[in-house]
Amino acid sequence: MTWETVIGLEVHMxxxxxxxxxxxxxxxxxxxxxxxxxxxxxxLPGALPVPNAEAVRLGARAALALGCTxxxxxxFARKNYFYPDLPKGYQISQFDRPLAxxxxxxxxxxxxxxxxxxxxxxxxxxxxxxxLHDRVPGRTAVDLNRAGVPLAEIVSGPDLRxxxxxxxxxxxxxxxxxxxxxxxxxxxxxxxxxxxxxxxRRAGESALGTxxxxxxxxxxxxxxxxxxxxxxxxxxxxxxxKPVRQVTLLFDASTGAVRPTRSKEESHDYRYFPDPDLxxxxxxxxxxxxxxxxxxxxxxxxxxxFMSAHGLSPYHAGVMASERELADYFExxxxxxADARSAANWVAGDVMTGYNASGALAxxxxxxxxxxxxxxxxxxxxxxxxxxxGELGASTEPPRAVxxxxxxxxxxxxxxxxxxxxxxxxxxxxxxxxxxAGETKLLGFFVxxxxxxxxxxxxxxxxQPVLKERLG
Numbered sequence: 001m002t003w004e005t006v007i008g009l010e011v012h013m014x015x016x017x018x019x020x021x022x023x024x025x026x027x028x029x030x031x032x033x034x035x036x037x038x039x040x041x042x043x044l045p046g047a048l049p050v051p052n053a054e055a056v057r058l059g060a061r062a063a064l065a066l067g068c069t070x071x072x073x074x075x076f077a078r079k080n081y082f083y084p085d086l087p088k089g090y091q092i093s094q095f096d097r098p099l100a101x102x103x104x105x106x107x108x109x110x111x112x113x114x115x116x117x118x119x120x121x122x123x124x125x126x127x128x129x130x131x132l133h134d135r136v137p138g139r140t141a142v143d144l145n146r147a148g149v150p151l152a153e154i155v156s157g158p159d160l161r162x163x164x165x166x167x168x169x170x171x172x173x174x175x176x177x178x179x180x181x182x183x184x185x186x187x188x189x190x191x192x193x194x195x196x197x198x199x200x201r202r203a204g205e206s207a208l209g210t211x212x213x214x215x216x217x218x219x220x221x222x223x224x225x226x227x228x229x230x231x232x233x234x235x236x237x238x239x240x241x242k243p244v245r246q247v248t249l250l251f252d253a254s255t256g257a258v259r260p261t262r263s264k265e266e267s268h269d270y271r272y273f274p275d276p277d278l279x280x281x282x283x284x285x286x287x288x289x290x291x292x293x294x295x296x297x298x299x300x301x302x303x304x305x306f307m308s309a310h311g312l313s314p315y316h317a318g319v320m321a322s323e324r325e326l327a328d329y330f331e332x333x334x335x336x337x338a339d340a341r342s343a344a345n346w347v348a349g350d351v352m353t354g355y356n357a358s359g360a361l362a363x364x365x366x367x368x369x370x371x372x373x374x375x376x377x378x379x380x381x382x383x384x385x386x387x388x389x390g391e392l393g394a395s396t397e398p399p400r401a402v403x404x405x406x407x408x409x410x411x412x413x414x415x416x417x418x419x420x421x422x423x424x425x426x427x428x429x430x431x432x433x434x435x436x437a438g439e440t441k442l443l444g445f446f447v448x449x450x451x452x453x454x455x456x457x458x459x460x461x462x463x464q465p466v467l468k469e470r471l472g
Contacts, residue, residue, distance in 0.1 A: 002203040003238075005231050006211075007160035007196060011173060013152045013183045014127070014191035015058045021126040021150035022049030022092065029189045033132075033143035041126075041148035043088030048277050051076075055124065055150035056099075056281065060291045062152055062182040063100035063122045065298055070288050074099045074123075076278040080271045085129030085142050093153075095272040098123035099281070105156075106300065107172035109165050117169055118157035125151050146190070152182070158197070158208065163227035166196065167220045175299050179324045187218055194223050199244070200234045209234075209244065214258055216250040226251035229258050302327055310340035319348045326355065332365035338372040346372060350389050362393030371399040383456055384408035410459040417450075417458055417466045424449045425470060435471060443467065 020027055023040035039047035063070055075097040078090040103119030129144040154173070160166050174185045174192065185192040194217055199209035214230050217223045229251070234244050249258040297305070299321045306317035306327075320330045326347060333343040346368060354362055363371075371392070375385040380403050388402045395402060403409050411417065424446060425432050435442045443464070450463045 003200045003231075003235050004203050004205070005161055005163075005227075006158045006199050006201065006208060007163070007166050007227060008158040008211075009156045009160070009166060009169065010195040010197070011154040011156075011170070012127075012193040012195070013062070013154060013177060013185065015055045015150040015152055016181065016183050017052055017054045017058065017150055019052060019054075020148035021052050021055055021124070023148055025148065027149050029191075031145060033141070033145060036145045037147070041087075042144065049092065049275075051278065051281065052150055056283075057291060058180075058182040059099055059122065059124050059150075059152045060283070060288070061180045061295060062154075062177055063103065064288075064292050065176050065180045065182075065295055066100075066103035066105060066119050066122065066154070068100035068103035068119055068122055070100045070283065070291075071097065072283045072285070072288070073097070074281045076124075076275045076281065077272045078275050079125075081269075083128065083131075084140065085131050085144065085147065087129070087144060087147060091126060091128060092275055092278070093125035093272075094123035097280075099152075105169060105173050105176065107165075107168045109162075109168060111162060111165070115159070115165065115169075117159045120155045120157050122152055122154050125153060127151050158199075163224040163231065166227055167224040170194065170220050170223060172299075175322060179296055179298055187220075193217075196223060196227055196230075198227055198230050198234070200231065200238065210246055212244065212246060213248045214251055215248060216252075218253070222251060222253050225253070225256055226258060229256055233258060296324065306330075306344075310334065310344075312340065312344050316341075316344040316348055319352070320344055325361065326352070329361050329365060333369050333372075336366045336369035338369040339376070342372050342376065343369070346389075350386060354393070363389065367392055367399055374399055374403065378410055378412065378459055378461065379403070380408050380410055381456060381460065384410070407455075407457070409457070411454065411457045412459045412462050414462065414466065417462050418470070420450050420454050420458055421446075421463065421466050421470050424453055432471075443471075446471075 017027060019025060020041055023038050025038050025041055026036045028036065040049055060070055074094055076092050077095040079093045080090045082089055098121045100122040101120065103122070105117045105119060107115055109115045127146045127149040129142055129147040132141040132143055135141040156169070160169055177183055177185055183191055187193070196214045196217070197211045198214065199211040201207065201209045212230060214226045217226050230249065237244055246263065247260040248262050249260050251258050303317045303321040306312045306320050307314065312320065321327050330343055330347050333347070334340050351361065371385055371388055374380045375382055379400065380388065384403060387406060387408060388399050391402050391406070392399060428449065431442050431445060446467050447460060447463050450458050450467070451460065
């Protein structure tokens, strides 16, 4: 029997602020446990929350980038539940009147082509603390540094049809959010967390099956793995005639398995009600316009412009637009005089390799443009240019000076080329005889040998005419 998978994701994004959602405590990652706390985030009697204006601004920009409708009046509510890392006994969130609703994210699916995922809502809330099970033997410790950290929760519709699509959606969503600057989206530091809802149904049915929620996924790869495991678990249950129960599950990355932890709560279980200490959040039309005007050119638009204005292939345009910093760098290299396609090849190759390794762009755009010009003009070969590029990050010299210092300038002098050619032909009499007997494909072999003998200094474009002349 063919089963269709239905997936919706809830993404919790930490907003890029220096202080918490309702107090002035630091949001710095990695500080000693329970040092960034105060009466407000500890929930002490008489402490009153005050919304963080920067968190509201960043949440609104993220919502606008997702194409959401920004509501000019939204309401903070208390989400009541009891857990050791929630000192107030409730979380301040938004429920029936969120900050924004009705957006859309597009991505490319290997199975279905271009897919549109509805963003049902984006709402603001505070984070809980963190329970630590490995600090004190036999006990659970609680670190409340994260309690009160500002989050935006982004809830998708049930529009995804495979674990691979879930991963592709997350990549597209993260790209958009990084462009806005609303978050650094680091799963390693907990600033991007994903909860996934999954159900199955027979192919062709429209009714949704019983959903489960999977938590504890610390990478996009593990989101895909966890959903694969849960899909197989549900199919096995149904095909064995057993019901799927609505539960919350944790994913164990070491085993690749999911295990139930508790029955899944519904909204009424949390007894939401408006927070009496916080008035409605009111935004003006002028304020919304200012946030919209502050948005950068977003990835899809930039990708299209790279193809139309610079003649890039869809692949290269996608790589250039994949991160805002890379896109800005590419345009700066082109602005410094480099051919767009050559610049794209460099950025997608050596530049990207260094960027992925160090997180930095070590060579400024003007120097890369100068290096590209040296290769274009035949001053250095591509292989030599790559060696020069490897030196530029640790040097302040111009690219030509580095090439000279390394002895990498191409030799175009005909007499010098002829000397190397004669030496190669003298050293390969058998190949020379075969060439003259009609095996003309050996020309490439001779070119390679000349380049080898010259240490890569010979100009390949100048070698061939000399070779053909000597070969008769």
